[in-house]
Amino acid sequence: MNISTQVPTGSATIDDVRNYWNSRPCNIRHSSHPIGTKDYFDQVEARKYFVEPHIPGFADFPRWKGKKVLEVGCGLGTDAVNFARNGADYTGVDLSEASLSLARQRFELFGLKGQFKVCDGESVAEQFPANSFDMIYSFGVIHHTPDQRAVIENIRKLIRPDGEFRCMLYAKHSWKDAMIECGFDQPEAQSGCPIATTYTVEMVEQLLGGLFKVESTQQAHIFPYVIEKYIKYEYELQPWFKAMSKEMFAALENRFGWHMLITARPI
Ligand SMILES: C[S@@+](CC[C@H](N)C(=O)[O-])C[C@H]1O[C@@H](n2cnc3c(N)ncnc32)[C@H](O)[C@@H]1O
Numbered sequence: 001m002n003i004s005t006q007v008p009t010g011s012a013t014i015d016d017v018r019n020y021w022n023s024r025p026c027n028i029r030h031s032s033h034p035i036g037t038k039d040y041f042d043q044v045e046a047r048k049y050f051v052e053p054h055i056p057g058f059a060d061f062p063r064w065k066g067k068k069v070l071e072v073g074c075g076l077g078t079d080a081v082n083f084a085r086n087g088a089d090y091t092g093v094d095l096s097e098a099s100l101s102l103a104r105q106r107f108e109l110f111g112l113k114g115q116f117k118v119c120d121g122e123s124v125a126e127q128f129p130a131n132s133f134d135m136i137y138s139f140g141v142i143h144h145t146p147d148q149r150a151v152i153e154n155i156r157k158l159i160r161p162d163g164e165f166r167c168m169l170y171a172k173h174s175w176k177d178a179m180i181e182c183g184f185d186q187p188e189a190q191s192g193c194p195i196a197t198t199y200t201v202e203m204v205e206q207l208l209g210g211l212f213k214v215e216s217t218q219q220a221h222i223f224p225y226v227i228e229k230y231i232k233y234e235y236e237l238q239p240w241f242k243a244m245s246k247e248m249f250a251a252l253e254n255r256f257g258w259h260m261l262i263t264a265r266p267i
Pocket of ligand 1: 017021022025026027072073074075076077078093094095096099119120121122138139140141144145
């Protein structure tokens with residue numbers, strides 16, 4: 001597969017970003033069941049954590065029982081339902097109305113409690129009282145918005161002084177970024193993603209600088225499947241990954257994974 005449509009348009013606007021995610025909410029095709037049914041959401045969740053098994057460990061859902069959690073960019077709400085099931089007092093925001101209405105529907109369907117608001121992470125602090133969340137979580141979101149520092153500034157206002165920020169940003173020194181640069185891949189399932197910035201650890205330090213202290217960064221996740229099969233819900237490893245031992249693949253993910261998993265605390 002050779003993909004020529006490529007990322008960044010320095011001039012992309014927040015409307016471009018909103019339109020892109022409204023036209024195809026993230027992971028919307030993670031299930032073959034009718035959209036909005038229980039079977040649909042169960043399959044979306046099973047597929048997400050099968051392909052991205054590092055997420056539950058990183059989010060550490062049980063840890064936030066009884067705590068106030070804000071998710072910036074909750075998408076369809078796959079992580080959201082897991083925060084709520086584990087007893088968090090959960091709030092999710094997203095720029096995309098199409099994504100958020102599915103997340104709301106999902107909570108209703110499963111009898112879960114949560115608050116949702118369509119809003120831009122770049123101004124999310126206007127929506128809630130200052131210092132009101134124990135944990136703010138944002139998985140694969142901030143690298144998609146035009147003013148990424150503005151999101152961090154807003155999150156800083158909302159987090160309690162003893163709170164924690166957990167965030168995933170795309171990693172520059174990654175297998176996927178190398179494939180994108182060579183025209184063999186693209187950042188998202190749908191082409192034409194307006195913005196998908198990739199980060200080094202130094203860039204993360206800069207992004208959070210003066211507002212948060214970075215406690216840890218770790219790379220994870222190389223997508224190893226043959227795309228043509230994957231879209232038919234068949235999981236066949238690419239021959240070059242099939243040839244590797246599990247240990248070699250894990251070492252590769254550790255060093256060149258697409259997901260930079262960041263934990264940070266407010267300064
Ligand atoms: C790759 S998806 C990730 C969704 C979800 N976190 C997940 O892991 O499934 C990116 C999400 O970020 C949202 N997003 C992008 N820019 C945003 C912004 N400025 N404010 C709020 N949400 C934003 C998109 O609408 C989309 O739902």
